Amino acid sequence: MSRVLNLSRREMLHGLGAGVLALGFGFPARAQGGAGFGAMIAIAPDGAVHFTCPSSEMGQGTQEALARLIAEELDCDWARMQVLLPWADRAFINPGMGKQMTANSATTVGYFLPLRRAGAAARAMLIQAGAARWGVAADQISTQAGEVIHAASGRRLTYGALAQDAARLPVPGDVALKSPADFRLIGGKSPRKDLAAKVTGRAEFGVDVMRPDMLVGALALAPHPRAKVEAANLAQVKAMSGVVAVVPVDGGYAVLASRFWTAKKAAEALKLTVLSSPTAGVDDKAIDAALIRAFAEKTPLPFPDFDFSTMRPRAGGGDKPAVLAALAAAPRRVEAEYDVPYLAHAAMEPLNCSAILADGQLTLRGPMQSPEDVRALAAKMAGLPLDRVRVEVTFLGGGFGRKWATDFPIPAMQAAMAVPGRWVKLIWTRENDLAMDQFRPAYRVKSVAGIGADGALVAIHSRIAGQSINTYHGRRGFPGMADPTAAGLLIYGCYAPVMKLMEFHEADLAIPVGFWRSVTMSQNAFFAESFIDEVARAAGRDPYAYRRDLLAGEPRIARALDKAAAMIGWDRPKAKGVGRGIALTYNEGHVCAQAVEVRVNKRKLAIRRIVAAFDCGVMVDPAGVESQISGGIIFGLQAALWGGVSFAEGRPAISNFNDVRLPGLADVPPIEVALIPSGAKPGNAGEAGTPPIAPALANAIADAGAGRVRRLPLSQRFELENA
Structure with a gap:
């Protein structure tokens, strides 16, 4: 997307009356449905800017972030900017996804440049209208807080006064965007636009x-x-x-x-x-049997060594004969089996x-x-x-x-x-909502690693069994390739040089399944980061240092890992029964490393601290990013500690929140989030905090001498107590 196009720029004139400037911005033509255009910005005669936010607002702050993108380049009066909820329309497609949907933490990533360009184009049109009104050159005009200013004569006009004239002008094809050094809203602090409405009850859910x-x-x-x-x-x-x-x-x-x-x-x-x-007759025993059969009877589908969580994955690797030969020749092998259960969404609003x-x-x-x-x-x-x-x-x-x-x-x-x-x-009652949920699938993983005589990791082979979300929803994948929602990043591609082989055995189960916060990584971070920890200990190495060596070619990921280790005090002496664990997750847009300190006394588990180091490039709303990481940690912590849906007689054995243990204030330990500034392009934050907490916690428990956790939830083995 490199141009702001002069298409459908008057679509919203009828909505706000005469003298309103409505601006649409163009999206590249797509294979399905062609190009879509729509008006998201409107300026009323009183100068108020109305912005229709194209994405759904569910607490993650998309209204705030996207409004800032428009207002930053438009240079309007932020206090008077109004944000409206969207409707289904190709005008509002996310350019990065080609659809109007709020998912995959792709909102800021997809709209960052298009919305800034739309705001800058509107500002340029207002400047041109002001210059024409006064008979001066456009380069003599500036803007500030919703006003067009001619400094030489001291004249000023509000955006509202110029909106009608500006609406008659062609939308510029190319516009200059602000330098990050000139940002006043992007990266700044201000009360969220939706806060007052939610606090007073005016917000319509x-x-x-x-x-x-x-x-x-x-x-x-x-x-x-x-x-x-x-x-x-x-x-x-x-x-x-x-x-x-x-x-x-x-x-x-x-x-x-x-x-x-x-x-x-x-x-x-x-x-x-x-x-x-x-699901007639399905219960926990039947689910377990289906996973066993899948490993034994289903031909595994391979998954390439690429990062599924990016919108344009990079493929490579997966030479099965070579990996198996390397494992067979390795002086030492490490094997482990892991399990995670079905998980419910349990959103507060049914x-x-x-x-x-x-x-x-x-x-x-x-x-x-x-x-x-x-x-x-x-x-x-x-x-x-x-x-x-x-x-x-x-x-x-x-x-x-x-x-x-x-x-x-x-x-x-x-x-x-x-x-x-x-x-x-x-x-839907809470009972309806939980009984008919589209659950995060249960999975079982079998992993084997080969370690060289010097302790170096030579090869990993991981196989995962469970349901395919794509199969349940009737979506066709790539022929001969595993469902990425099951197998993606089952072994981290950032750990190199290591030979890797990921395979998926699809289980014959018809339980309703769907996307759960962080999708693939909700389970595979636990599998991958628990196993790398086990490999490090089997090699006689410190788990943090072992990861650090494997990340030699990934400075951005290593920087976040180093920060999390420093925050938790990785090298500080520990008392008996105290353990520290570390884990990370990443994709093309972010890196999130987390570390946990615990105290374990037999079946009593106390979580003393959780820290996170997070890098998602340019942050439109840093306070919102920090909240997303903290909230994601708590969301993942609940699943790690108590999450899990059992089945009996073909039905989920949960009915309401009395069957779903949620963390109270006393259950949440101190959480510290460090935001790492970087010059990288904007990345995703909404799901990043959830995946690393389970493996970091399991690794800390192992470090405390309480044994290796390979099955979630932790409540099967431990009782949480306050630190």
């Missing part, structure tokens, strides 16, 4: 949507979204007081009423008979969506990470052209990947189609 004469729905669901059920007492429930309709939907029935409590009690009264279910079918148009409104995909699916299911479907995004009360899925708007749409002309808000 999905569950807050209210419309006149709205119906509210509750669900009675099958044990699996693709199960077939029937209700034996359907007529009786339809006749219950206050019930307006009982609608068959995917996975069960939606009961509609004027009040949620009425709908909920009626839904609970439905007596469902399961006719068929893909799934919900509102919808209406009226006058031949279907409108959906709710907390969605992928509105473009929801819109396409809704159009297909309703048999409507795409331009007759509108999908509006509210604030999200947490997502973690769950609200990236498109399953939960479907019942709302189906219910709305059954009562045309009326809004329907379908609220």
Whole structure:
């Protein structure tokens, strides 16, 4: 993306009235759907800048970061800038992903340059309009806080006063961007734009949507979204007081009423008979058996030695005969087997969506990470052209990947189609939300390493067994290559020179699975960084120093590792029962190294400190980045300590937060985050803090002399106590 294009620049004029400047910016043509353009910036007559944020805001601060990009180059009055929520539209695609979706921590990365260019183009048009108004050269004009200034004459005009004139000008094809030395918002501090609305309750989350004469729905669901059920007492429930309709939907029935409590009690009264279910008879023993069979019976698919977590992975390596020969010839071998369980998302706001079918148009409104995909699916299911479907995004009360899925708007749409002309808000209870989650898959890994006579790491072969997220969702991968959501970075490519072989054995399980915060690395950081720790100890080396040697060609990663080691006091003497562990995760856009200090006394585990060193290049909002890393650590800590979903009789054995142990304030140890400045291009931060905490904690426990943890969660072996 190298140009700001003069296309659809008046699309938003009708929204804010006369005298409004609306600016669209262009995206490169893509294979699917062609080029998309849209107006995100509008300047009202009073000078207020309205910015429609193209991504979903679920607490991670995208509204704040993207608004800063626009305001920095536009040079507007930041205090008066208003940020609006988006709707599904190709105008809002993320250029780095080619879609309108908020996932993979790709928001700042994808929009960093396009939004800055859009802001700079708008500023250039305002300067040109001011110069024409005063009859002076444009290079004599400057801007400040939403005003165009001619210093020689002392004249000033607000952006609002010039908006109408500026709107008539062509959008410049090339614009100069500010030097980082001139940034006043990027990298600075200010209260978040969404903070006041959330504190006062004015922010609209999905569950807050209210419309006149709205119906509210509750669900009675099958044990699996693709199960077939029937209700034996359907007529009786339809006749219950206050019930307006009982609608068959995917996975069960939606009961509609004027009040949620009425709908909920009626839904609970439905007596469902399961006719068929893909998970019939599945329990923990069946899952374990499926993983064993996968290793024994499924031909493994190889995965190249590249970094899946980048949007454009770099492939290489994977010579199986050479790796196996190197392992066979190695003077010493290290073998280990690891397990992680299924994990629930458990976002604070349960799934919900509102919808209406009226006058031949279907409108959906709710907390969605992928509105473009929801819109396409809704159009297909309703048999409507795409331009007759509108999908509006509210604030999200947490997502973690769950609200990236498109399953939960479907019942709302189906219910709305059954009562045309009326809004329907379908609220999933916490029990519905957890029972029908798209879980992070359970995985088992078998790793073998060969160590030379000098202790050097020669080769690693790691095999992983579990479900394929891509298979469950019907997405085709590359022929002959393992699903990257299972096998990516199972062995770190940054550790060199080491021969590597990664393979995936796909298990025959039909449990609903989906993306969970940090996707592949949520499990593979634990496997990779635990095993490298074991290899180091088997070689008689310090685990930090061993990693450091393997990172000789990766100065950026090594710098973060060094910082984390220094922060935890790696070389300081330790008392008996005290251990320190270190681990890292990385991709093209970031490096996150974490270290943990623990005290272990038999089954009692006390986490004394957690430190993190983080480098994601240019940071638009450093305070937000620090919060993302701290929050990601706590999210990953919960999974490492208590996470895990058991299954019995084809259903997940969890119902509400009483079955999901969450950390309280007393459970969270001191967390220190060091942000490492670098000149690298902006990278991702939202998921980076989650993966390293589990291996760092397991490595610290081993260092304390309490044995090697190879199975999560840790609550199976330890009881957490305050440090």
